[in-house]
Amino acid sequence: xxxxxxxxxxxxxxxxxxxxxxDPRSPTPLYAQIANRLRVAVATGELAPGASLPSVRxxxxxxxxxxxxxxxxxxxxxxxxxxxxxQGAGTFVRELAEPKRAAERQREAVRxxxxxxxxxSALGLTADDLGQAWKRESGGGGR
Amino acid sequence: MWTMLKQVLxxxxxASRTPVVLLALLGFALPLxxxxxxxxxxxxxxxxxxxxxxxxxxxxxxxxxxxLLVGVAAGFMAWSxxxxxxxxxxxxxxxxxxxxxxxxxxxxxxxxxxxxxxLLAGALIAGLSVSLPDGxxxxxxxxxxxxxxxxxxxxxxxxxxxxxxxxxxxxxAGIIGGVLFADVLLAALSxxxxxxxxxxxxxxxxxxxxxxxxxxxxxFDV
Amino acid sequence: xxxxIETHGLRYRASxxxxxxxxxxxxxxxxxxxxxxxxxxxxxxxxxLLLGQLRPHGGAIAVLGRRVPxxxxxxxxxxxxxxxxxxxxxxxxxxxxxxYHAAFYRSFDAAYADELLGNFxxxxxxxxxxxxxxxxxxxxxxxxxxxxxxxxxxxxxxxxLDPVVRRDVLSALLAFCSQRAATVFISSHxxxxxxxxxxxxxxxxxxRLVAEMPMEAFKNGIKRIRLGRAPAATDERPFELVSRxxxxxxxxxxxxxxxxxxxxxxSGAGGEIREVEDLDLEDGFVELLRxxxxxxx
Numbered sequence: 001x002x003x004x005x006x007x008x009x010x011x012x013x014x015x016x017x018x019x020x021x022x023d024p025r026s027p028t029p030l031y032a033q034i035a036n037r038l039r040v041a042v043a044t045g046e047l048a049p050g051a052s053l054p055s056v057r058x059x060x061x062x063x064x065x066x067x068x069x070x071x072x073x074x075x076x077x078x079x080x081x082x083x084x085x086x087q088g089a090g091t092f093v094r095e096l097a098e099p100k101r102a103a104e105r106q107r108e109a110v111r112x113x114x115x116x117x118x119x120x121s122a123l124g125l126t127a128d129d130l131g132q133a134w135k136r137e138s139g140g141g142g143r
Numbered sequence: 144m145w146t147m148l149k150q151v152l153x154x155x156x157x158a159s160r161t162p163v164v165l166l167a168l169l170g171f172a173l174p175l176x177x178x179x180x181x182x183x184x185x186x187x188x189x190x191x192x193x194x195x196x197x198x199x200x201x202x203x204x205x206x207x208x209x210x211l212l213v214g215v216a217a218g219f220m221a222w223s224x225x226x227x228x229x230x231x232x233x234x235x236x237x238x239x240x241x242x243x244x245x246x247x248x249x250x251x252x253x254x255x256x257x258x259x260x261x262l263l264a265g266a267l268i269a270g271l272s273v274s275l276p277d278g279x280x281x282x283x284x285x286x287x288x289x290x291x292x293x294x295x296x297x298x299x300x301x302x303x304x305x306x307x308x309x310x311x312x313x314x315x316a317g318i319i320g321g322v323l324f325a326d327v328l329l330a331a332l333s334x335x336x337x338x339x340x341x342x343x344x345x346x347x348x349x350x351x352x353x354x355x356x357x358x359x360x361x362x363f364d365v
Numbered sequence: 366x367x368x369x370i371e372t373h374g375l376r377y378r379a380s381x382x383x384x385x386x387x388x389x390x391x392x393x394x395x396x397x398x399x400x401x402x403x404x405x406x407x408x409x410x411x412x413x414l415l416l417g418q419l420r421p422h423g424g425a426i427a428v429l430g431r432r433v434p435x436x437x438x439x440x441x442x443x444x445x446x447x448x449x450x451x452x453x454x455x456x457x458x459x460x461x462x463x464x465y466h467a468a469f470y471r472s473f474d475a476a477y478a479d480e481l482l483g484n485f486x487x488x489x490x491x492x493x494x495x496x497x498x499x500x501x502x503x504x505x506x507x508x509x510x511x512x513x514x515x516x517x518x519x520x521x522x523x524x525x526l527d528p529v530v531r532r533d534v535l536s537a538l539l540a541f542c543s544q545r546a547a548t549v550f551i552s553s554h555x556x557x558x559x560x561x562x563x564x565x566x567x568x569x570x571x572x573r574l575v576a577e578m579p580m581e582a583f584k585n586g587i588k589r590i591r592l593g594r595a596p597a598a599t600d601e602r603p604f605e606l607v608s609r610x611x612x613x614x615x616x617x618x619x620x621x622x623x624x625x626x627x628x629x630x631x632s633g634a635g636g637e638i639r640e641v642e643d644l645d646l647e648d649g650f651v652e653l654l655r656x657x658x659x660x661x662x
Contacts, residue, residue, distance in 0.1 A: 146467075146468040147468045147469060149468070150464060150465045150468040150469075153461070153465075154454055154457060154461070154465055157456055157457065157461070158454070158456055224454050224456075227455075228451075228452045228453070228454070229452075231418065231448055231450075231452040232452040232453060232454070234417070234418050235416065235418070235441060235446045235448070235452075236441065236469045237438045237439070237440075237441035237442035237469060237470065238438060238469060239438050
C-alpha cells in the first residue's frame with residue numbers, strides 16, 4: 001500500500017500521522033478527539049515534558065479542522081493541567097507526576113476496552129471468545 | 144489608481160497585441176504605397192504627376208476604411224476579455240462600475256492610437272523620401288489627426304454598443320434591420336426611394352457623426 | 366454579535382420554475398459557515414446575489430455591515446470571492462494574474478502571495494489557459510487569501526479537484542483563518558469535506574433555507590431510532606420528529622434534538638427502543654431534505 005507523503009512546507013513532524021484517526025463522523029466532538037489523542041501522547045511519553053505542541057495555525061492546517069476546534073482542545077488540556085500555554089511562546093507539555101500519567105494511561109486503556117466490549121456484544125461474541133483471541137494475539141507479540 | 148490603469152493597459156495589450164500590431168503595420172505601409180505607386184515622379188512631367196497623384200490618392204482613400212477597422216476592432220476588443228468570462232471578474236473587483244468602464248475606455252483608446260502613430264511615421268518617411276514638384280506639399284500631421292479623430296469616433300460608438308445592455312443592442316440591430324427591410328419593401332412596391340441611402344447621407348454628411356470618414360483624404364496636396 | 370452576512374426575506378426569481386424565497390441567512394463574524402445543498406438548490410445564485418452580481422427581486426442584504434448593492438465597492442474590497450467557474454483572464458500568466466489582482470486591493474500582501482506561490486508549487490510563468498484544474502483551484506485560493514480579506518465567499522472551491530489538491534487548498538485556508546479571524550462562507554455539495562471544518566451549517570433546498578444551526582447541533586442532535594414498539598401517539602415529544610418510516614421489523618424514526626435521557630420518555634410512553642444510531646452529516650442532511658420536501662410539497 002502506497003503511503004502518500006504529504007509534502008508541505010509547514011514541516012511539522014507530528015500532525016499528519018498522529019491525528020490520522022480523527023473521525024468527524026464519530027459522536028465524540030472533534031476537539032475532544034484531538035485533546036484525547038494529545039492526552040494519551042503525554043501519558044505514554046510520546047510527547048515529552050517541555051515539548052511544544054504545534055501552533056493552532058499549524059495543527060488546524062495539517063489536520064484540516066477549524067482553528068476554533070484546536071483552540072478548544074488546547075484550552076481543555078490547559079484546564080486539566082496537561083499543558084501550559086505561554087503568551088507569545090506557544091503551548092508546552094507540563095511535567096506530570098508519574099501517578100497522573102499512569103492515571104491517563106489507565107483511562108485510555110479503559111476507553112479502548114469499553115469500545116471493544118460494546119462492539120463484541122453487538123456482534124454476539126462472549127467474554128470467552130474475547131479471552132481466547134486475546135491470549136492468542138498478545139502471546140504472539142505482534143503489533 | 145495608476146497601478147490599476149497600468150495593469151488594465153498591460154492586460155489589454157496582451158489580449159489584443161496581434162491585431163493592433165497588424166493594423167499598425169498596415170497604417171505604416173499605406174503612405175509608403177501612396178508614394179511608390181507608379182514610378183519615377185521626377186521624370187514624368189505634368190501628366191505623369193497627375194497620374195501619380197491619382198494613384199496616391201486612391202491609396203490614401205483606403206485610410207478611412209482602415210480607421211473604421213481600427214475603431215471597430217478596438218471597440219470590440221476593449222470588452223472581449225470580460226465578455227468571455229461574463230464580466231464575473233470585473234464585477235467582483237472593488238471598483239465602482241463607472242470607473243472601471245472609464246478605465247477600459249481610456250485603455251482601448253490608447254491602443255487604438257497605435258496605428259495612428261504608425262501612420263504618422265509612415266507618412267513622414269513617405270513625405271521625406273520623395274522630392275515633390277513645386278506647388279505640392281505633404282500633409283502628414285493633418286492626415287494623422289484626421290485619422291485619429293475618425294478612429295476614436297468609431298471606437299467610441301462601438302465601445303458604447305459593446306457595453307450596452309442587451310436591450311439597447313437589440314434595439315440598434317432592430318433599427319438597422321428595419322431600415323434594410325423598408326428598402327426591400329419599397330423596391331418591391333417599385334417606389335424610387337432608398338431609406339438606406341438617406342440614412343447614410345444623414346450619417347456621413349456634416350453634421351452627421353460619420354462625416355469624419357468622408358471627404359478627401361490625401362497625403363499630398365497643393 | 367455581529368454578522369458578516371445577513372439577509373432578510375431575500376427573493377429572486379430565476380425562471381418560472383425556480384425561485385429563491387424568504388431567504389433569511391445569518392452568518393456570524395468569524396464563523397466557518399458551510400452552505401450545503403444538492404445541485405440546483407440555488408447556492409450559486411444566492412452567492413451571486415450576496416456579492417451584487419445579480420440584483421434581487423425582493424428582500425435586503427447586508428454584508429460586513431454594509432448594504433448590497435449600495436456600498437458594493439467597499440464590501441468587495443474586504444471580501445474574497447472564488448466563483449464556481451473560472452473567471453480570470455486566460456491569456457495572463459500566473460505572475461501577471463497576481464499582479465493584476467494586486468492592483469485592485471489596498472490590503473494585498475505580495476509577500477504572502479509569493480509564499481503561497483511556493484507552497485502551492487504553481488508555475489509562475491505558465492499561462493492560465495494552460496493550467497490544470499488543480500493548479501487553477503490553487504491559484505484562486507492564492508489570490509483571495511493574499512487579499513487578506515475579512516470575508517471569504519467560496520463557491521464549490523474544491524469541486525472537481527483531486528484529494529491532494531483539496532488538502533492543500535483547505536490547509537492554506539485554515540492556516541489563514543487561524544491568524545486572521547476571517548469569516549468563511551463556503552458552499553458545497555460535498556458534505557464530507559465540510560464536516561471537519563465548518564462550525565455552522567445552512568442547508569438550502571429548492572431555493573428555501575431548510576435549516577441553519579451550529580455544526581455540533583446538526584451532528585449530535587440527529588439520530589435514527591429503530592423501534593421495537595412505537596410509543597402512544599402524542600404531540601408532546603421532547604425532541605423533533607424529522608421523519609417516520611414503517612418497516613418490516615418496526616418503525617424507524619429520525620429525530621432532532623435527541624438527548625440520551627430521552628430513552629426514559631420512550632419507555633414511559635409505552636415505546637420500546639431497539640437501537641439509537643448516529644447519523645453522520647451526510648445522512649442527517651439527506652433526512653432533513655426529505656422531511657423538508659415532504660413538508661413543503
